[in-house]
Amino acid sequence: MIPTLAGRLQTRIFLLATVGVVLTALVVPVLPGTTGSPARTYATAYLILLAVAVLGLGWELVYHLLMQFRWDKDWPTIFGLLTIVPEGLLVWVLLDLGMIPGVPGPVAFSTFAVMFGFVWIGQWLFVNGPIRVFFVQWRLRGGRVV
Numbered sequence: 001m002i003p004t005l006a007g008r009l010q011t012r013i014f015l016l017a018t019v020g021v022v023l024t025a026l027v028v029p030v031l032p033g034t035t036g037s038p039a040r041t042y043a044t045a046y047l048i049l050l051a052v053a054v055l056g057l058g059w060e061l062v063y064h065l066l067m068q069f070r071w072d073k074d075w076p077t078i079f080g081l082l083t084i085v086p087e088g089l090l091v092w093v094l095l096d097l098g099m100i101p102g103v104p105g106p107v108a109f110s111t112f113a114v115m116f117g118f119v120w121i122g123q124w125l126f127v128n129g130p131i132r133v134f135f136v137q138w139r140l141r142g143g144r145v146v
Helices: 007-031 038-067 077-082 084-096 107-129 130-134
Strands: none
Touching: 007 038, 007 107, 038 077, 038 084, 038 107, 077 107, 084 107, 107 130
16 A cells, blocks of 8 residues: 555654664764764754654655656655755754754764664665564555554
């Protein structure tokens, strides 16, 4: 079954709140360009993750609109992977302009790119594999987690 808009929104929030949180915790200690206390680095990383979650809900609306022009109303899997580019660019621009609330000072691009890429690829891999094992009914309910 093709994921519904509600299913994609739920899946995105669920993945960021579970897989994203765990992957962020794993990658923060090895991020390049971080200085200062580890607590501040973790706080900044999780604020960026929260910004990705909030902005991602808006992206899902855009993707839903674009999918209406496809005959099967779905993305090929590679399109799901390539969405890393516009989403990452938007978050980086907002971060660079200081428009993400609570993020103290500038964040190095290398730090952002490693964190965003690691978390994004991890979530994409999870949604294209393990989620189908752990949540057997996920696909049959249009991608809804709840």
